[in-house]
Amino acid sequence: MCAGTHYFWNILVSSTYIEKEERCEKMDMKNVIINFFPATLRKIWEKSECEWDKIEEIRIRVNKPIMIKERIKEYVLLKNGEIKEFSEGMDCNKYVIYTEKELEEILRHLCKDSIYAYEEERKQGFLVVQGGHRIGITGEVIHIEGKTYMAKYIRYMNIRIAHEIKGIANGVMKWLVSGEKIFNTLIVSAPGGGKTTLLRDITRILSDGTAECRGMGVGMIDERGELAGAYRGVASLDCGMRTDVITGGNKEQGARILIRTFAPRIIVMDEIGMRRDAESVLYAGVSGCNVIATAHGNSINDLKCKPEIQELLNKKVFQRIVFLNRGQHGMRSYEIWDGEGVQLCGENLLQEYLC
Secondary structure, X not given: OOHHHHHHHHHHHHHHHHHXXXXXXXXXXXXXXXXXXXXXXXXXXXXXXXXXXXXXXXEEEOOOXXXXXXXXXXXXXXXXXXXXXXXXXXXXXXEOEOXXXXXXXXXXXXXXXXXXXXXXXXXXXXXXXXXXXXXXXXXXXXXEEOOEEEEEEEEEXXXXXXXXXXXXOOOOHHHHEEOOEXXXXXXXXXXXXXXXXXXXXXXXXXXXXXXXXXXXXXXXXXXXXXXXXXXXXXXXXXXXXXXXXXXXXXXXXXXXHHHHHHOOOEEEEOOOOOHHHXXXXXXXXXXXXXXXXXXXXXXXHXXXXXXXXXXXXXXXXXXXXXXXXXXXXXXXXXXXXXXXXOEEEEEEEOHHXXX
């Protein structure tokens, strides 16, 4: 076999392998989504076809069409099994619509027919299932104790699909690490902007290490099980070989346990915003750990409107602030500022670093 033919064969084999791998990934995601539903409701999903791996959310509202959301498009599920892009004026008689009965069936299925075993999750307003997928639940709520409320009649669900995108953090790492020095970092975006996905990949890279930076111990506080995709305490998403994960407790408890018993170099936590969250960041800092965290917002001014985060900014706790934005076509970009309010990096696409 000549060199040119051999080269062509390698390319052909590699391309075929990648195509098969992509098909398997799409099929796996289809199975994941189908398994959100009880056997009585799966048939319509099983015969449906779409870009399963691109789905971000499935919105289920009682007596309303099922909305399937990608980056910038919305689709509806039809009674014939088709998934079509939503447009005004579509024949509403063709939509699949779930009643109160179907939503209750879905809830029982997700709770493995033991709804009372998931009471704590219901108080928080969401369930986390294997793979880190989060199902938001709401409807008529009842007062339980103190300031706690719980949905009694669940009439709305939002299935948020967890996506693991390895390499999404490649472009930002040079701004967060300098030799052996790690900069305390706050990642900021609007809901659904990709904070958790980016934080997870940063964690993986720091934990595993690179040619430029050796791997180090990371303590991950994953209150909702979404960051690590933790199910029954086991991370199902790749957070790195040197990462220890604590789920179920709050950030204050998590920081104390991890720092006292696992001695991490870095503490990572998702969505800070409450007083005790800020105290956890400060505690980790005075304990000698670097902190990488996320918060909701769109700008520095947004952050300054939140007293707890304003305090952290005033104390110069974070040396790097990464702002994530989502463009018209769903592409995510980032800008990076230092703790003094100086822009270090203008707008860059996150996706261009994937290879």
